Amino acid sequence: MSTVNPPPAAGQERPVLRLARTLVQRFYACVKATQMYDSAHGMVEEASGDLVDTIRALCRQEGRARLDRGHGMLALNGGVLQPDLAGTGSFRFTLDRMTACRIGGIVFEESVTPRDVVLLCDALNRSTCDLEDPFEAVSAHLRENGAAGLRVERSRDLPDDVGVRPTRRSVKQRSVECFFRSFRLARHMLAAGDPGRIDFKRAKRVVQDMVDAISEEKFILLSLANIKNYDQYTFNHSTNVAIYSIAFGLHLGLDRPTLAELGISGLFHDLGKTRVPRKILNKTTALETHEWEAMKAHSTLGAEILLESRRMNDALIRNILVAFEHHLNADLGGYPRLAGHRDLNLFSRIVAIADGYDALTTARVYRNMSYTPQEALSVMLEGRGSVYDAVLLKFFIHSIGIHPIGSVVELSSREKAIVYRGNPDHPDLPVVRVFSDPDGNRIPGRQEDLSRMLPGHEPLRIERPIDPGSCFESIEDYLGIL
Numbered sequence: 001m002s003t004v005n006p007p008p009a010a011g012q013e014r015p016v017l018r019l020a021r022t023l024v025q026r027f028y029a030c031v032k033a034t035q036m037y038d039s040a041h042g043m044v045e046e047a048s049g050d051l052v053d054t055i056r057a058l059c060r061q062e063g064r065a066r067l068d069r070g071h072g073m074l075a076l077n078g079g080v081l082q083p084d085l086a087g088t089g090s091f092r093f094t095l096d097r098m099t100a101c102r103i104g105g106i107v108f109e110e111s112v113t114p115r116d117v118v119l120l121c122d123a124l125n126r127s128t129c130d131l132e133d134p135f136e137a138v139s140a141h142l143r144e145n146g147a148a149g150l151r152v153e154r155s156r157d158l159p160d161d162v163g164v165r166p167t168r169r170s171v172k173q174r175s176v177e178c179f180f181r182s183f184r185l186a187r188h189m190l191a192a193g194d195p196g197r198i199d200f201k202r203a204k205r206v207v208q209d210m211v212d213a214i215s216e217e218k219f220i221l222l223s224l225a226n227i228k229n230y231d232q233y234t235f236n237h238s239t240n241v242a243i244y245s246i247a248f249g250l251h252l253g254l255d256r257p258t259l260a261e262l263g264i265s266g267l268f269h270d271l272g273k274t275r276v277p278r279k280i281l282n283k284t285t286a287l288e289t290h291e292w293e294a295m296k297a298h299s300t301l302g303a304e305i306l307l308e309s310r311r312m313n314d315a316l317i318r319n320i321l322v323a324f325e326h327h328l329n330a331d332l333g334g335y336p337r338l339a340g341h342r343d344l345n346l347f348s349r350i351v352a353i354a355d356g357y358d359a360l361t362t363a364r365v366y367r368n369m370s371y372t373p374q375e376a377l378s379v380m381l382e383g384r385g386s387v388y389d390a391v392l393l394k395f396f397i398h399s400i401g402i403h404p405i406g407s408v409v410e411l412s413s414r415e416k417a418i419v420y421r422g423n424p425d426h427p428d429l430p431v432v433r434v435f436s437d438p439d440g441n442r443i444p445g446r447q448e449d450l451s452r453m454l455p456g457h458e459p460l461r462i463e464r465p466i467d468p469g470s471c472f473e474s475i476e477d478y479l480g481i482l
């Protein structure tokens with residue numbers, strides 16, 4: 001960043017960072033306004049005018065205004081942006097839209113006009129990762145309409161710069177592959193409580209692929225985590241906890257190496273269950289006191305297995321802490337019982353939330369009903385501050401939304417759809433993909449932004465969540481609609 005401004009006094013934020021955050025918030029407001037209204041509407045005029053004012057102020061201060069995306073982060077003129085609590089939604093949204101359109105950077109000139117930014121917002125709204133080349137679609141829209149005050153640059157952290165375009169199919173394939181690789185790995189490791197079976201290298205490769213896939217397109221892996229496999233609960237659960245932890249960590253702004261470590265901790269969190277007798281794990285009635293004590297021992301047993309597994313390093317210490325702490329509550333209730341106070345590791349607090357959410361939304365051998373995502377989140381909210389870290393839980397609910405990505409819903413039209421993208425402004429009005437008509441017949445996927453009001457059309461609303469298991473015959477059938 002430019003050094004023309006004097007450094008701020010201790011405790012003061014540089015004015016340019018405040019402006020940069022305002023830019024992201026106003027950019028988001030402008031994209032949303034253009035989604036809902038046409039370009040002549042007063043709301044669009046106001047939003048685009050505000051955004052242009054901010055861009056010009058930045059150009060005057062810094063000589064330029066360049067918004068870059070890379071490694072799950074946004075940067076303004078080379079300075080990485082950290083969103084404040086209020087700005088998380090707009091930050092995440094901007095990052096997601098740039099990722100989906102394969103945009104690495106947006107360069108604004110001081111001469112930018114409200115018309116230019118409206119053209120950009122329109123292009124971002126139209127372009128989806130369904131297109132062969134979403135970046136070219138945005139770029140062509142700007143070029144053909146003469147948007148002279150800004151330009152977009154193709155992403156450099158994706159393979160499209162070396163001539164291999166990541167089509168939607170390839171993102172899907174990679175996501176599906178790493179989901180099933182993770183499932184097989186969990187089955188291999190959890191088949192016996194043998195530290196020799198923990199293949200750290202293989203786990204690292206799988207989780208890194210998961211991080212890449214989720215950073216690029218979280219829809220597929222979150223949808224797969226939403227299929228709850230009752231029979232193979234423990235293997236599926238480990239993969240799902242890794243997926244939810246990574247998606248949540250990405251929402252929190254963690255970098256890629258940290259996300260990969262977090263994913264491995266999620267994958268390994270229940271390793272200790274391999275040393276709990278199977279008849280206790282699979283018991284369909286209430287556990288006797290001694291059985292419950294044996295079940296609770298899985299957190300210390302997991303830490304022991306990991307301790308025996310390899311030479312100590314920082315990453316392994318975090319894995320061990322998560323295995324040991326993931327059933328310790330925020331108020332240090334839960335288990336194992338502790339003699340004194342301790343601060344729970346950040347990874348443990350994240351994995352505890354992902355673990356609780358997956359467990360509540362999955363039917364189990366001892367409970368054939370699962371909670372809907374909304375019910376699970378309200379159960380978890382009852383434990384905010386006592387069971388779960390209150391601040392992290394708030395972020396988690398924000399990241400998951402009341403209609404989580406990948407969940408299956410029935411619309412007011414009686415059509416069935418899968419939630420494709422959240423809407424931070426209107427959590428009840430996400431973007432969905434309709435896959436079934438009111439009579440239950442499969443139809444070619446149709447994308448609907450439920451927040452978009454179309455003149456002369458009854459607004460579509462979500463009526464209720466549906467268990468994916470009730471509307472798909474097989475996993476292949478489900479994969480077909482993703």
Ligand SMILES: [Fe+2]
Nearest residue numbers: 269270326327
């Ligand atoms: Fe556990």
Ligand SMILES: [Fe+2]
Nearest residue numbers: 237269270355
């Ligand atoms: Fe668990």
